[in-house]
Amino acid sequence: MELIELKNICKTYYMGDIDVPVLKGITLSIGKGEFVALMGASGSGKSTLMNILGCLDHPTSGEYWLEQREISKVSADERAYLRNHKIGFVFQNFNLLARTSALENVMMPLSYTREHLSDSEVKQRAVELLNRVGLNDRLHYEPSKLSGGQQQRVAVARALINNPSVLFADEPTGNLDSKTSEEVLKMLQKLNTEENITIIVVTHDPNVARHTQRQIHIHDGLIVNGQTSQGGSQ
Amino acid sequence: MRLFRIMRILRTALRAIRRNPMRTALTMLGIIIGVGAVIAMMEIGSGSSNAIAKTIARMGANTLLVLPGAATSGGIGFGAGSSMTLTPQDCEAIIRDCPAVKSAAPLVRARGQVVYQDRNWVPMSIFGTTADYLKVRDWTDLAQGEIFTDKDVRNSTKVCIIGQTIARELFQGSSPIGKEMRVLNISFKVVGVLSSKGANMMGMDQDDIILAPWTTIKFRVGSSSSSSSQGSSSSSSSTSSSPSQLYPNSQTSLYPVPSETQAMDNPQLARFTNVDQIVTAANSTAEIPQAIDQITALLRERHRIRNPKDDDFNIRNMTEMTNALSSTTTLMTKLLLAVALISLIVGGVGIMNIMLVSVTERTREIGLRMAVGARAKDILRQFLIEAIVLCLAGGIMGIALGCGGSYLVTYFLRWPTETSMAAIVASVIVSASVGIVFGYYPAWKASRLDPIEALRYE
Numbered sequence: 204m205e206l207i208e209l210k211n212i213c214k215t216y217y218m219g220d221i222d223v224p225v226l227k228g229i230t231l232s233i234g235k236g237e238f239v240a241l242m243g244a245s246g247s248g249k250s251t252l253m254n255i256l257g258c259l260d261h262p263t264s265g266e267y268w269l270e271q272r273e274i275s276k277v278s279a280d281e282r283a284y285l286r287n288h289k290i291g292f293v294f295q296n297f298n299l300l301a302r303t304s305a306l307e308n309v310m311m312p313l314s315y316t317r318e319h320l321s322d323s324e325v326k327q328r329a330v331e332l333l334n335r336v337g338l339n340d341r342l343h344y345e346p347s348k349l350s351g352g353q354q355q356r357v358a359v360a361r362a363l364i365n366n367p368s369v370l371f372a373d374e375p376t377g378n379l380d381s382k383t384s385e386e387v388l389k390m391l392q393k394l395n396t397e398e399n400i401t402i403i404v405v406t407h408d409p410n411v412a413r414h415t416q417r418q419i420h421i422h423d424g425l426i427v428n429g430q431t432s433q434g435g436s437q
Numbered sequence: 438m439r440l441f442r443i444m445r446i447l448r449t450a451l452r453a454i455r456r457n458p459m460r461t462a463l464t465m466l467g468i469i470i471g472v473g474a475v476i477a478m479m480e481i482g483s484g485s486s487n488a489i490a491k492t493i494a495r496m497g498a499n500t501l502l503v504l505p506g507a508a509t510s511g512g513i514g515f516g517a518g519s520s521m522t523l524t525p526q527d528c529e530a531i532i533r534d535c536p537a538v539k540s541a542a543p544l545v546r547a548r549g550q551v552v553y554q555d556r557n558w559v560p561m562s563i564f565g566t567t568a569d570y571l572k573v574r575d576w577t578d579l580a581q582g583e584i585f586t587d588k589d590v591r592n593s594t595k596v597c598i599i600g601q602t603i604a605r606e607l608f609q610g611s612s613p614i615g616k617e618m619r620v621l622n623i624s625f626k627v628v629g630v631l632s633s634k635g636a637n638m639m640g641m642d643q644d645d646i647i648l649a650p651w652t653t654i655k656f657r658v659g660s661s662s663s664s665s666s667q668g669s670s671s672s673s674s675s676t677s678s679s680p681s682q683l684y685p686n687s688q689t690s691l692y693p694v695p696s697e698t699q700a701m702d703n704p705q706l707a708r709f710t711n712v713d714q715i716v717t718a719a720n721s722t723a724e725i726p727q728a729i730d731q732i733t734a735l736l737r738e739r740h741r742i743r744n745p746k747d748d749d750f751n752i753r754n755m756t757e758m759t760n761a762l763s764s765t766t767t768l769m770t771k772l773l774l775a776v777a778l779i780s781l782i783v784g785g786v787g788i789m790n791i792m793l794v795s796v797t798e799r800t801r802e803i804g805l806r807m808a809v810g811a812r813a814k815d816i817l818r819q820f821l822i823e824a825i826v827l828c829l830a831g832g833i834m835g836i837a838l839g840c841g842g843s844y845l846v847t848y849f850l851r852w853p854t855e856t857s858m859a860a861i862v863a864s865v866i867v868s869a870s871v872g873i874v875f876g877y878y879p880a881w882k883a884s885r886l887d888p889i890e891a892l893r894y895e
Binding site for chain 1: 441442445446449452455456457801802804805806807808809810811812813814815888889892
């Protein structure tokens with residue numbers, strides 16, 4: 204069984220009298236340990252798909268199996284629980300809490316878990332993760348004192364704090380220059396290959412997609428091409 | 438486990454509050470001013486209210502008059518105060534044994550002409566009493582000179598204190614201190630002049646008064662025959678003579694003697710020195726009923742009365758004035774409460790406004806928190822606790838501000854203020870409630886945000 208299985212997912216937004224179908228029947232499966240790029244022009248529905256995959260939204264119809272569990276119709280609180288335990292997010296604009304140290308930013312998601320880790324355990328985990336993304340000397344820096352690349356690495360560490368099954372990165376390099384983009388992507392690649400973390404990158408940039416194993420193209424709410432591919436071709 | 442979670446939530450709230458000191462300060466400002474205003478109002482208000490109560494009390498609201506009972510002779514009643522049952526020892530016992538009584542003084546009345554050089558005058562009241570009379574009347578501040586002493590009372594010294602009216606009529610501007618004047622043909626030395634008190638509620642001039650030791654009035658003025666300088670008030674040599682005389686040497690008895698039957702019904706020590714009344718003051722308006730009960734019990738015991746029907750005394754209080762006093766106090770309290778409520782509501786609305794702005798400003802943060810797994814109720818709780826923490830912190834600062842403010846008012850304006858513990862406790866509770874009530878709507882709004890839109894919010 205795959206990690207993620209989508210069966211005929213549709214999403215329609217209702218704007219007054221007009222129905223706007225955004226996803227028109229997406230069927231997709233992503234296995235454990237894959238590094239996938241979700242590609243498409245703006246308005247193609249890739250963000251909507253990511254929101255559904257990330258349990259931020261629920262589909263209008265269709266089935267979503269995450270780790271052998273059908274979750275397309277669970278309650279908002281249950282979705283919050285899944286986001287907390289199974290999913291990590293990295294955003295284009297980093298979304299770090301201002302005036303809060305890197306360490307505390309990384310620890311933040313743990314304040315919503317139901318398990319009760321002691322303060323020292325929480326801190327130890329956060330320090331470990333910051334080490335892994337190469338920021339062990341920046342633990343107590345506030346986001347404003349960090350470069351864009353460093354901020355994004357803090358965000359990656361935060362996304363990994365709960366050992367998620369899958370890591371979503373929404374345009375992770377959109378706000379970075381090409382050199383730091385490369386660094387962040389290398390880091391994601393390393394996490395994927397060394398720690399077998401499933402990563403789904405949403406992007407419109409072919410240079411980003413090049414680093415992934417598989418590209419899924421979305422156009423007008425449908426998957427155009429979802430083959431596994433090694434290397435760089437589109 | 439629970440405690441651990443509460444600690445964690447509290448810490449998150451504190452972190453969020455610390456993250457934006459300017460916003461925190463602005464949010465708290467509303468409640469600081471609100472609570473500060475409440476505390477200052479309460480302290481200044483209760484000080485003023487007490488000052489008003491004191492002023493009314495000075496008019497005699499706490500005064501209790503103990504009058505002897507009515508005498509009847511052959512079926513004819515003579516009205517209140519006509520029997521002679523009160524003794525100076527009763528007065529001493531009241532001072533000693535009634536804790537609700539602040540002070541008490543015996544009173545012996547006389548009426549007649551006073552003469553100084555070529556001028557004469559008939560004062561409204563000539564009272565024989567002790568120095569405590571001025572304490573009862575709250576009249577201890579003299580314009581000139583000093584009050585006669587207990588020694589003067591024991592020795593029946595011929596000294597007196599006069600009111601402003603008499604000072605004006607007889608002495609016409611010159612200082613009366615040390616001057617000799619004649620009261621009912623007995624020469625008295627003026628030792629003090631009372632401060633002006635004006636008319637009482639019935640329109641009688643209270644400054645038209647002469648106060649002298651009661652022994653002097655009783656034994657020297659009342660019955661000029663007993664001119665021997667017998668001292669102690671416990672002397673039983675004085676018979677139950679009339680306390681005052683309009684004309685010297687005329688033995689007109691103003692007060693009827695109890696009938697034979699009455700005397701048989703109420704057996705008492707036959708010979709004693711009586712006084713016309715005892716004036717007492719209760720500690721406070723609230724203690725008037727206790728004072729009445731204590732005096733009644735004491736006098737019944739001293740006069741050996743079993744049946745309340747046989748009471749040979751009665752006690753009067755100033756009901757009208759007491760009512761005025763308590764209604765004034767109630768009114769002040771209500772007024773203060775209204776003002777306090779309004780300023781707290783203003784403070785609360787301020788909190789709500791800034792919390793709403795804060796929710797909008799932190800939309801992205803809320804989106805992020807939801808994306809990493811915060812449930813709607815986590816967000817609600819976080820914002821609610823932030824609001825409560827802000828309100829409590831603001832409340833504590835407000836208390837400091839209010840106390841400081843009222844201290845400054847006392848220091849610079851000389852207004853009476855009074856630290857009120859109740860107001861402090863109430864404002865802590867109220868500021869926490871304000872946090873809950875006015876923090877709830879913004880917190881609810883935050884918890885209703887859609888994480889997708891919140892994350893996209895610029």
